[in-house]
Amino acid sequence: MHADDDRLGAHLVHPDSPVQGLLRQASRLEGIQKMLRDWAREPLASSLRIANEREGVVVVYVDSAAAHTQLRYRQQEMLQLLRNGLGNPSLSLEIKMRPASQG
Known part of the structure:
Protein backbone atom coordinates (compact mmCIF):
# COMPACT_ATOMS: atom_id res chain seq x y z
CA MET A 1 0.00 0.00 0.00
CA HIS A 2 1.27 3.43 -0.92
CA ALA A 3 1.53 6.20 1.71
CA ASP A 4 -0.85 8.40 -0.33
CA ASP A 5 -3.49 5.68 -0.03
CA ASP A 6 -3.39 6.03 3.76
CA ARG A 7 -3.88 9.80 3.55
CA LEU A 8 -6.79 9.39 1.15
CA GLY A 9 -8.42 6.84 3.44
CA ALA A 10 -8.03 9.21 6.38
CA HIS A 11 -9.84 11.94 4.44
CA LEU A 12 -12.68 9.59 3.63
CA VAL A 13 -13.32 8.51 7.21
CA HIS A 14 -12.28 11.51 9.32
CA PRO A 15 -15.45 13.35 10.43
CA ASP A 16 -13.88 16.80 9.93
CA SER A 17 -12.57 16.11 6.43
CA PRO A 18 -13.85 18.11 3.45
CA VAL A 19 -15.09 14.87 1.89
CA GLN A 20 -17.27 14.12 4.91
CA GLY A 21 -18.55 17.70 4.83
CA LEU A 22 -19.57 17.27 1.21
CA ARG A 37 -41.33 16.61 -3.44
CA ASP A 38 -43.59 14.94 -0.87
CA TRP A 39 -45.24 18.30 -0.26
CA ALA A 40 -45.56 19.30 -3.93
CA ARG A 41 -46.88 15.99 -5.30
CA GLU A 42 -46.90 15.12 -8.98
CA PRO A 43 -46.67 16.50 -11.59
CA LEU A 44 -45.02 19.47 -9.88
CA ALA A 45 -42.76 17.32 -7.69
CA SER A 46 -40.75 15.93 -10.60
CA SER A 47 -40.25 19.46 -11.98
CA LEU A 48 -38.29 20.73 -9.00
CA ARG A 49 -34.88 19.99 -7.57
CA ILE A 50 -32.85 21.46 -4.76
CA ALA A 51 -29.81 23.27 -6.09
CA ASN A 52 -28.22 24.44 -2.86
CA GLU A 53 -28.62 25.58 0.69
CA ARG A 54 -26.27 28.32 1.77
CA GLU A 55 -26.29 31.09 4.36
CA GLY A 56 -29.94 30.49 5.28
CA VAL A 57 -31.19 30.37 1.68
CA VAL A 58 -32.61 27.29 -0.03
CA VAL A 59 -32.28 27.48 -3.83
CA VAL A 60 -34.85 25.50 -5.81
CA TYR A 61 -34.61 24.90 -9.55
CA VAL A 62 -37.73 24.24 -11.60
CA ASP A 63 -37.64 22.93 -15.14
CA SER A 64 -40.50 24.92 -16.69
CA ALA A 65 -42.25 28.25 -16.59
CA ALA A 66 -45.47 26.49 -15.56
CA ALA A 67 -43.76 24.91 -12.53
CA HIS A 68 -42.17 28.26 -11.68
CA THR A 69 -45.58 29.94 -11.69
CA GLN A 70 -47.13 27.21 -9.52
CA LEU A 71 -44.34 27.51 -6.95
CA ARG A 72 -44.61 31.29 -6.92
CA TYR A 73 -48.27 30.98 -5.97
CA ARG A 74 -47.39 28.46 -3.24
CA GLN A 75 -44.12 30.09 -2.17
CA GLN A 76 -45.26 31.13 1.32
CA GLU A 77 -46.64 27.66 2.03
CA MET A 78 -43.39 26.07 0.81
CA LEU A 79 -41.30 28.50 2.81
CA GLN A 80 -43.23 27.70 5.99
CA LEU A 81 -42.74 23.96 5.36
CA LEU A 82 -38.98 24.47 4.98
CA ARG A 83 -38.71 26.72 8.02
CA ASN A 84 -40.55 24.20 10.17
CA GLY A 85 -38.83 21.14 8.71
CA LEU A 86 -35.33 22.57 8.96
CA GLY A 87 -35.87 24.40 12.25
CA ASN A 88 -34.79 27.75 10.83
CA PRO A 89 -37.45 30.48 11.16
CA SER A 90 -35.34 33.01 9.25
CA LEU A 91 -34.79 30.76 6.22
CA SER A 92 -35.43 32.31 2.83
CA LEU A 93 -36.11 30.80 -0.56
CA GLU A 94 -34.98 31.38 -4.14
CA ILE A 95 -36.87 29.78 -7.01
CA LYS A 96 -35.04 29.75 -10.34
CA MET A 97 -35.97 28.32 -13.68
CA ARG A 98 -33.39 25.92 -15.03
CA PRO A 99 -34.54 23.29 -17.51
CA ALA A 100 -33.39 19.75 -16.78
CA SER A 101 -30.47 18.66 -18.91
CA GLN A 102 -31.31 16.42 -21.82
CA GLY A 103 -29.32 13.22 -21.88
Whole structure:
Protein backbone atom coordinates (compact mmCIF):
# COMPACT_ATOMS: atom_id res chain seq x y z
CA MET A 1 0.00 0.00 0.00
CA HIS A 2 1.27 3.43 -0.92
CA ALA A 3 1.53 6.20 1.71
CA ASP A 4 -0.85 8.40 -0.33
CA ASP A 5 -3.49 5.68 -0.03
CA ASP A 6 -3.39 6.03 3.76
CA ARG A 7 -3.88 9.80 3.55
CA LEU A 8 -6.79 9.39 1.15
CA GLY A 9 -8.42 6.84 3.44
CA ALA A 10 -8.03 9.21 6.38
CA HIS A 11 -9.84 11.94 4.44
CA LEU A 12 -12.68 9.59 3.63
CA VAL A 13 -13.32 8.51 7.21
CA HIS A 14 -12.28 11.51 9.32
CA PRO A 15 -15.45 13.35 10.43
CA ASP A 16 -13.88 16.80 9.93
CA SER A 17 -12.57 16.11 6.43
CA PRO A 18 -13.85 18.11 3.45
CA VAL A 19 -15.09 14.87 1.89
CA GLN A 20 -17.27 14.12 4.91
CA GLY A 21 -18.55 17.70 4.83
CA LEU A 22 -19.57 17.27 1.21
CA LEU A 23 -21.28 13.97 1.98
CA ARG A 24 -23.21 15.57 4.86
CA GLN A 25 -24.27 18.48 2.64
CA ALA A 26 -25.38 16.11 -0.14
CA SER A 27 -27.42 14.09 2.34
CA ARG A 28 -29.04 17.24 3.72
CA LEU A 29 -29.94 18.47 0.22
CA GLU A 30 -31.39 15.07 -0.60
CA GLY A 31 -33.56 15.24 2.53
CA ILE A 32 -34.76 18.74 1.65
CA GLN A 33 -35.60 17.61 -1.87
CA LYS A 34 -37.61 14.65 -0.55
CA MET A 35 -39.47 16.95 1.85
CA LEU A 36 -40.41 19.33 -0.97
CA ARG A 37 -41.33 16.61 -3.44
CA ASP A 38 -43.59 14.94 -0.87
CA TRP A 39 -45.24 18.30 -0.26
CA ALA A 40 -45.56 19.30 -3.93
CA ARG A 41 -46.88 15.99 -5.30
CA GLU A 42 -46.90 15.12 -8.98
CA PRO A 43 -46.67 16.50 -11.59
CA LEU A 44 -45.02 19.47 -9.88
CA ALA A 45 -42.76 17.32 -7.69
CA SER A 46 -40.75 15.93 -10.60
CA SER A 47 -40.25 19.46 -11.98
CA LEU A 48 -38.29 20.73 -9.00
CA ARG A 49 -34.88 19.99 -7.57
CA ILE A 50 -32.85 21.46 -4.76
CA ALA A 51 -29.81 23.27 -6.09
CA ASN A 52 -28.22 24.44 -2.86
CA GLU A 53 -28.62 25.58 0.69
CA ARG A 54 -26.27 28.32 1.77
CA GLU A 55 -26.29 31.09 4.36
CA GLY A 56 -29.94 30.49 5.28
CA VAL A 57 -31.19 30.37 1.68
CA VAL A 58 -32.61 27.29 -0.03
CA VAL A 59 -32.28 27.48 -3.83
CA VAL A 60 -34.85 25.50 -5.81
CA TYR A 61 -34.61 24.90 -9.55
CA VAL A 62 -37.73 24.24 -11.60
CA ASP A 63 -37.64 22.93 -15.14
CA SER A 64 -40.50 24.92 -16.69
CA ALA A 65 -42.25 28.25 -16.59
CA ALA A 66 -45.47 26.49 -15.56
CA ALA A 67 -43.76 24.91 -12.53
CA HIS A 68 -42.17 28.26 -11.68
CA THR A 69 -45.58 29.94 -11.69
CA GLN A 70 -47.13 27.21 -9.52
CA LEU A 71 -44.34 27.51 -6.95
CA ARG A 72 -44.61 31.29 -6.92
CA TYR A 73 -48.27 30.98 -5.97
CA ARG A 74 -47.39 28.46 -3.24
CA GLN A 75 -44.12 30.09 -2.17
CA GLN A 76 -45.26 31.13 1.32
CA GLU A 77 -46.64 27.66 2.03
CA MET A 78 -43.39 26.07 0.81
CA LEU A 79 -41.30 28.50 2.81
CA GLN A 80 -43.23 27.70 5.99
CA LEU A 81 -42.74 23.96 5.36
CA LEU A 82 -38.98 24.47 4.98
CA ARG A 83 -38.71 26.72 8.02
CA ASN A 84 -40.55 24.20 10.17
CA GLY A 85 -38.83 21.14 8.71
CA LEU A 86 -35.33 22.57 8.96
CA GLY A 87 -35.87 24.40 12.25
CA ASN A 88 -34.79 27.75 10.83
CA PRO A 89 -37.45 30.48 11.16
CA SER A 90 -35.34 33.01 9.25
CA LEU A 91 -34.79 30.76 6.22
CA SER A 92 -35.43 32.31 2.83
CA LEU A 93 -36.11 30.80 -0.56
CA GLU A 94 -34.98 31.38 -4.14
CA ILE A 95 -36.87 29.78 -7.01
CA LYS A 96 -35.04 29.75 -10.34
CA MET A 97 -35.97 28.32 -13.68
CA ARG A 98 -33.39 25.92 -15.03
CA PRO A 99 -34.54 23.29 -17.51
CA ALA A 100 -33.39 19.75 -16.78
CA SER A 101 -30.47 18.66 -18.91
CA GLN A 102 -31.31 16.42 -21.82
CA GLY A 103 -29.32 13.22 -21.88
